[in-house]
Amino acid sequence: MRAVVMDEYGTPEVLRERELAVPALKETEALVEIHVASVNSGDRLILSGAFRDALPLRLPHVLGIEIAGVVSEVGENVTRVKRGDRVIGLAAAGGGYADYAALDENRLAVIPPELSFRETAALPAVGLTAWQSLLRYGRLQSGQRVLIHAGAGAVGHIAVQLAKLLGAYVIATASARNLAFVRQQGADEVIDYAATEFWDGIQPVDLVLDMVRDGGATERNSYAALKDGGKLLSLVSPAISRNPAIRGIEAQFVRPEPNGSDWSSLVRLVQERRLKIHIDGIFPFGAKGIAEAYRVHDAGGKKGQLLITWAR
Template identity: 75%
Template sequence: MKAIVMIDYGTPDVLQEQEIAKPELKETEALVEVFATTVNSGDHLILSGAFRDIIPLRFPHILGIEIAGVVREVGANVTHVKQGDRVIGLAATGGGYADYAVVEEKGLTVIPSTLSFEETVALPAVGLTAWQALFPYGQLQPGQRILIHAGAGAVGHLAVQLAKQHGAYVIATARAENHEFVRQLGADEVIDYATTDFGETVRPVDIVLDMVRDGGDTERKSYTVLKEGGKLLSLVSPAIDRNPRTRGIEARFVRVEPNRSDWLSLIRQVQDQQLKVHIDRIFPFNAEGIAEAHRASGTGGKKGQLLIARDR
């Protein structure tokens, strides 16, 4: 089969197409023919080498943790999916940038025929991150005030929608050119982080969702806008769990876990047109397209999700 592999850490230039053997199944896995995948922030950080101490790799390595496609084979102990099912999946160790990927059964869920791969492929990781950050971790309640950093991004644009639908007062940061987009998602206030110090303008909030990689500046400033007893939820700083409590503020790193019930809730909202996965751009499913998608991911400023999809 064809696969787009990384042959070393570095820039997108280390991605190349290779012909490799189709992966073999374990009893708890399914083989999925991949029709769509994404450039997840995790993929981008693994490629750069930023996670080399956390996730050591053997090269060549196939990136792509979010997939959408059709089940072609199942392991002996797989019961939730069957051959021919249209699925979305979270491939925890990667594998999506290939013709076929093997995914643990717990990382897969079936999608209805009424939804496309393109509008659901971002749900396995990006959608799940937004959902679990807001609800299992944040315990967001109607009427609470929440500050969502990077509100126009892949996770942010879904978190804004979900929080607003849940009855929260939503404040988001975004580039000036993305303000109207974020307001249309439901944000009550939008702050231009390039020109405005949110620490001086945001009135106290119950929850902050931080996904900004800036050396911890946004994290430190976020403490100043939280109410006593509030929650600071980070998608970028695993060490935040060890922070001493300040004014009763609970600081937690969001560790996303596959959860079929959460996925089904997200799928249902997409079906009911309550949740919209905005696609910024779709790139071709080849080495050049995937490399270009990673370059676009590194520049920032996108609205929603970057997808990689095959012609069908």
């Protein structure tokens, strides 16, 4: 099968196309023929070497944690999916930038025939992160106030929509060129982070969701935007829970976990057209296409999700 691998850490230019064997199945795994994968920030950080100590790899390595495709084979103990099912999946260890990937059945969710792979491929990791951040970690309630940083991004634009569906008052930060887009997602207030100190003059919020990699500046300044006893959730700082207690604010690092019920809820919202995944770019499968997608990702300012597609 075709695969795009990294033989070393570095920039997108180190990615290479290789012929690899189709993965052998364990008894609780399904083999998925991949039709769509996503460009995920986690993959990009793995490629750069930022996670090499926390997540050591055996090189060469196939990146790609979010996939959508068709089950082509199942292990002998698989009961949740069957051959021919259209599924989305979370390949936490990578493997999605290939023609086929083997995933444990608990990391797959069946999608209905009326939904496309493109509009659901971002749900396994990005959608799950937004959902679990707000509901499981944040326990966001109707009438509460939430501040979502990077509201135009892959996780951010989904989190804005979900927070509104939950009945919250939503404030989001974004670049000047993406302010209108974030308002379209339902944000009640949008702050241009480059022109305004977001914490200055803001009415205190119950919850902050931070996904900005800026050396911790956004995290530190977010305390000033929170009510006493509020919650600060980070997608980028695993050490945040060790921060000194400030005004009773609960600081947590979000670690999304595969959950069939959560995925089913997200799929249902997309099916009901209450949640829309914005696709900002589509790139062909291959080293050249994936490298170009990463360059677009690195340039910043994107809206929603970038996808990799196979010609099938």
